[in-house]
Amino acid sequence: MNGASGEGRLTLEDLKEKMANFAKERDWDQFHSPRNLLLALVGGVGELSEIFQWKDEVPRGLPNWEEQEKLHLGEELSDVLLYLVRLSDNCGIDLCKAVLRKLELNAIKYPIGLCKGSSQKHNQIKTSPETTATVAGAAADATTSTTSNDMYDLFD
Numbered sequence: 639m640n641g642a643s644g645e646g647r648l649t650l651e652d653l654k655e656k657m658a659n660f661a662k663e664r665d666w667d668q669f670h671s672p673r674n675l676l677l678a679l680v681g682g683v684g685e686l687s688e689i690f691q692w693k694d695e696v697p698r699g700l701p702n703w704e705e706q707e708k709l710h711l712g713e714e715l716s717d718v719l720l721y722l723v724r725l726s727d728n729c730g731i732d733l734c735k736a737v738l739r740k741l742e743l744n745a746i747k748y749p750i751g752l753c754k755g756s757s758q759k760h761n762q763i764k765t766s767p768e769t770t771a772t773v774a775g776a777a778a779d780a781t782t783s784t785t786s787n788d789m790y791d792l793f794d
């Protein structure tokens with residue numbers, strides 16, 4: 639797939655390859671260091687923020703925005719995604735694997751039964767000692783990089 643039309647399925651792997659080719663063709667690998675990419679990413683987030691700046695709260699779907707404004711928003715969102723994918727690649731992080739693991743951790747950290755309808759942070763949710771032990775055990779199962787028994791240590 640993956641023409642400019644956006645049809646079909648686009649994977650993070652596709653984007654990784656496209657960015658790697660884009661940089662290689664321009665001899666830009668020399669500039670795509672982790673630090674430079676991080677700064678470019680943060681700059682992109684700044685440009686993204688500017689689009690919303692001083693607009694107050696904006697309804698979902700952006701019903702009153704001009705097409706041109708939405709096009710611009712898509713461009714800035716894309717810059718952020720592309721720099722994120724490139725940064726992950728250059729740091730040797732498998733973003734697909736990392737993001738699936740993180741989703742798993744999030745689900746453990748925010749059990750539906752305790753969090754439904756509440757936007758409280760995980761360390762403010764009131765749990766019984768039994769629940770805490772269960773959640774910590776599940777999180778430890780999903781995490782190979784830590785041996786901590788404190789459920790909150792796993793997520794900081």
Ligand SMILES: Nc1ccn([C@H]2C[C@H](O)[C@@H](COP(=O)(O)OP(=O)(O)OP(=O)(O)O)O2)c(=O)n1
Pocket residue numbers: 660666669685716717720721
């Ligand atoms: N050294 C660079 C420069 C650019 N890009 C790519 C990734 C981004 O998707 C896009 C960013 O280009 P610009 O820095 O020109 O930023 P904008 O497209 O936002 O343009 P402007 O800053 O003029 O709004 O180009 C890149 O990979 N490496």
